Amino acid sequence: MDLKHAVRRIAALSAALGAATVVVAAPATADDQVVTVVSEAGRAAALAHWTPERMRQWVGDEELPPAEKIGREWEGPVPPGVGRLFFTAEPGVDGSCTATVIPSASKDVAFTAGHCVNGGLDRFDRPIKIVNVVFVPGYDRGAAPHGVFPARSFAWSSTYAGPMSGSDDDAVIALDPVGGRHVADVAGTQDISFEELPSTVDTTMFGYPVSRAAGGEALFSCVRPATREANSVTTTWNTDCDLAGGSSGGPWLRNFDPASGKGTIFSVTSRGTMTEDGVTTDLSGAAFTEPVRRLYERAGEL
CATH class of the missing domain: 2.40.10.10 (Trypsin-like serine proteases)
Structure with missing residues (x-):
């Protein structure tokens, strides 16, 4: 999806x-x-x-x-x-x-x-x-x-x-x-970068999931490692973050500073896997290209 x-x-x-x-x-x-x-x-x-x-x-x-289990409502001010x-x-x-x-x-x-x-x-x-x-x-x-x-x-x-x-x-x-x-x-x-990164990046992700927990009304976040995977068709970043629909386009930030609310975008939420019950089990974002x-x-x- x-x-x-x-x-x-x-x-x-x-x-x-x-x-x-x-x-x-x-x-x-x-x-x-x-x-x-x-x-x-x-x-x-x-x-x-x-x-x-x-x-x-x-x-x-x-x-x-259903409500997210990994993703949590962001408690501070919405990041810049x-x-x-x-x-x-x-x-x-x-x-x-x-x-x-x-x-x-x-x-x-x-x-x-x-x-x-x-x-x-x-x-x-x-x-x-x-x-x-x-x-x-x-x-x-x-x-x-x-x-x-x-x-x-x-x-x-x-x-x-x-x-x-x-x-x-x-x-x-x-x-x-x-x-x-x-x-x-x-x-x-937020800054954005297109440099090549290591295969695992400590990542702070944000999105407005339209789930029973958020209804799209509140900003949610996941703090998870993102891993890069490549095949003959595409290269993606992947995590087990479970933010629901509405989180598409949300930034994946590295070097995120909670005090300033700033980091560097290296991908955005693109796709996810969803169970028959509507639960998101993982998210992926396209790796930036030229x-x-x-x-x-x-x-x-x-």
């Missing part, structure tokens, strides 16, 4: 379809990345869609996965740059992931998993558009202490094949300033 969270809400169906004609322009494919540009009307529609009530729509849902990402997949399926603000020339860029903004194909092989994309840094039980930032564009590497793929499952999101202030200035950032490095280096131009 992928670890974003989505629940079909029939009441939202017509509204999502009505907005689709103005929300997102067709993705443009460059030599090394696929970019989706959000119109001004689409950004306004996203802000109107994600009311505080809608953000909390999964709280108390009895069908949510970390927040909850909201979106709608046509036609009318609201969902959420996790994302993190990273350093950029524009001070407007967040980093997440590719499948959080790449909807893949439906059963008729038609592209599923992702609309109503907003990022809420520091999100905590409905509170948006730094504001709600609509996406003006988002991109993934052209080497990413979509939600069925675990390779290069990364994306960057360019956010509109709010009140004239850039997201990096108000929420802070195409993802180039994606990051150009993110400030979005």
Whole structure:
């Protein structure tokens, strides 16, 4: 499974379809990345869609996965740059992931998993558009202490094949300033690194799991060793962290300092294994590649 969270809400169906004609322009494919540009009307529609009530729509849902046993609610302030990402997949399926603000020339860029903004194909092989994309840094039980930032564009590497793929499952999101202030200035950032690492890394992971314990409303964390595994198709980092859906895109940090809340991102949550009871047994994140490095280096131009 992928670890974003989505629940079909029939009441939202017509509204999502009505907005689709103005929300997102067709993705443009460059030599090394696929970019989706959000119109001004689409950004306004996203802000109107994600009311505080809608953000909390999964709280108390009895069908949510069981509470985590390894992952724990983060007791301190939300670390700099970390927040909850909201979106709608046509036609009318609201969902959420996790994302993190990273350093950029524009001070407007967040980093997440590719499948959080790449909807893949439906059963008729038609592209599923992702609309109503907003990022809420520091999100905590409905509170948006730094504001709600609509996406003006988002991109993934052209080497990413979509939600069925675990390779290069990364994306960057360019956010509109709010009140004239850039997201990096108000929420802070986490460093990101593309250097080669040893096969085992002490890792602090964060995410907003939409489980019975969290309902997506609270930040959870795991502190676990991550091991690198490679095969003929992909290279991944793997842990036994059990954060539920909604944790996709959450940062995997090395050299994390609990006092400052800062570390260095070397992967983000991509995929997980889930039992028939909905319990997550492990998580994996794609190892960064040269195409993802180039994606990051150009993110400030979005």
